[in-house]
Amino acid sequence: ETGVTQSPTHLIKTRGQQVTLRCSSQSGHNTVSWYQQALGQGPQFIFQYYREEENGRGNFPPRFSGLQFPNYSSELNVNALELDDSALYLCASNFPGHGELFFGEGSRLTVL
């Protein structure tokens, strides 16, 4: 059984650029969530996807968008990057209705 994998692990962008982060869910999980973790903070919910549809969204602007594919992998896209977008982005998968989330190791984004 493979765990949640994320890519890239680290990346550096400049303000105004766009970024795409990728996530492969744990085998058998069809629900994926994305979290942003700023330095010294707990993870903050961005949005969740279930069966390729957005299934809930946190307090993030529309320039944060996502996709889920038929194989349950997922992407997080952020447009018009701002300095405050610098953070660790975590992907988590779970079975629908099960509260245990399985996290990836995260993608650390630095915006200069």
Place this chain on the structure above:
Amino acid sequence: AQRVTQPEKLLSVFKGAPVELKCNYSYSGSPELFWYVQYSRQRLQLLLRHISRESIKGFTADLNKGETSFHLKKPFAQEEDSAMYYCALSGLSGGSNYKLTFGKGTLLTVNP
């Protein structure tokens, strides 16, 4: 709105001493509470959830609705318990799935 508060950023105890990591929450409905843990150089993982009422690695946590608390306790701390601990509360994100609200975390250090 839902909120999770972990009042201690850092907690240091000696091996064999009791440990209690505090968590208070704010939620208008009936909450489901979790403790997640992140050991050094490992990914975030579930430690325990209140509905299972289990003891995991000697840790227990009782949901106190009157005090809106979910403190994590262990009678005799071990050095391998040193980690970052996050308290989290679930809310339903649109459909029937879990969106977690995390506290800022408590870094536990168990000294030899």
